[in-house]
Amino acid sequence: MELVEKINRLRKEKNAVILAHNYQLPEVQDIADYVGDSLGLSIQASKTTADVIVFCGVYFMAETAKILSPEKIVLIPDRKAGCPMADMITAAELRKLKAEHQGAKVLCYVNTTAEVKAECDVCCTSGNAERIVREAFQKDDKIIFVPDQYLAHYISTKVGRDFIFWKGYCPTHVKILPEDIVRKRELYQGAEVIVHPECPPSVTALADQVLSTEGMFNYIKASPAGEFIIGTETGILHRLKKENPGKLFHPVSERATCPNMKLTTLEKVLWSLEEMGFEVTVPQDIMNRASACLKRMMDYKQ
Numbered sequence: 452m453e454l455v456e457k458i459n460r461l462r463k464e465k466n467a468v469i470l471a472h473n474y475q476l477p478e479v480q481d482i483a484d485y486v487g488d489s490l491g492l493s494i495q496a497s498k499t500t501a502d503v504i505v506f507c508g509v510y511f512m513a514e515t516a517k518i519l520s521p522e523k524i525v526l527i528p529d530r531k532a533g534c535p536m537a538d539m540i541t542a543a544e545l546r547k548l549k550a551e552h553q554g555a556k557v558l559c560y561v562n563t564t565a566e567v568k569a570e571c572d573v574c575c576t577s578g579n580a581e582r583i584v585r586e587a588f589q590k591d592d593k594i595i596f597v598p599d600q601y602l603a604h605y606i607s608t609k610v611g612r613d614f615i616f617w618k619g620y621c622p623t624h625v626k627i628l629p630e631d632i633v634r635k636r637e638l639y640q641g642a643e644v645i646v647h648p649e650c651p652p653s654v655t656a657l658a659d660q661v662l663s664t665e666g667m668f669n670y671i672k673a674s675p676a677g678e679f680i681i682g683t684e685t686g687i688l689h690r691l692k693k694e695n696p697g698k699l700f701h702p703v704s705e706r707a708t709c710p711n712m713k714l715t716t717l718e719k720v721l722w723s724l725e726e727m728g729f730e731v732t733v734p735q736d737i738m739n740r741a742s743a744c745l746k747r748m749m750d751y752k753q
């Protein structure tokens with residue numbers, strides 16, 4: 452029997468929902484029930500009546516799904532699919548930073564482990580970070596923002612306030628260089644350049660728009676422009692092309708692929724459903740505190 456047929460049969464039998472992040476391989480996106488960003492997917496999953504969530508993404512995303520749906524079984528097809536940026540700060544390192552800045556409030560990017568979220572006041576995504584900073588804090592609050600120094604820098608310029616930041620970064624987005632934008636603009640004259648806020652300031656400064664992945668979908672759908680140069684993980688081009696058949700898309704850099712996002716294959720999705728592995732669990736105490744951090748963010752999400 453074909454791989455996809457087997458996946459479909461098991462998905463039904465086990466009452467499972469398959470989620471795929473915007474950066475997943477095209478064939479994985481194509482069999483998913485939902486494709487989107489990490490938070491959007493976790494919210495979708497919490498609203499379904501499925502018993503099992505197969506999260507095709509990286510570990511912190513599956514953990515987020517588990518925290519928002521503790522009663523469901525959450526599986527990740529490859530346990531080693533981690534996020535190097537999320538792993539750049541540990542809970543112990545964050546506790547030390549907090550001790551050095553007594554009284555500071557802590558904001559974390561969703562790209563953090565559950566253990567780190569458990570240490571934070573409020574979470575944010577690249578799509579809602581600006582709004583969270585404006586609404587969740589007082590004017591004179593000192594804010595620690597972890598772990599992405601470039602997202603922190605970008606939001607700092609938007610809101611006009613400084614953060615105590617951590618020097619984390621995404622190894623995939625730093626592969627996107629300013630000279631790539633210059634070259635692609637020459638090649639595709641008139642195309643709009645849209646990049647992700649995980650890119651360094653030298654890159655965001657050259658873009659027409661700086662948007663999260665879901666922000667890119669919304670913007671492009673509404674835009675009258677017909678050609679776009681996209682500065683984020685290249686997996687996003689699949690869904691962009693599929694949902695915008697009349698428009699043209701080019702990556703700023705073909706080198707911006709995340710090896711961890713590409714660890715999930717159809718074979719591993721099938722195996723995951725067959726063996727019910729690997730199950731993602733979060734210890735109860737961490738779960739309670741990380742859940743409070745995520746829910747505080749969601750109070751601001753309309």
Ligand code: CIZ
Binds near residue numbers: 488576
């Ligand atoms: O939260 C996500 O899914 C990530 C990592 C990026 C984005 O902009 O959607």
Ligand code: SF4
Binds near residue numbers: 474534535536621709
């Ligand atoms: Fe982490 Fe970057 Fe890969 Fe996203 S693209 S999972 S931030 S390493």
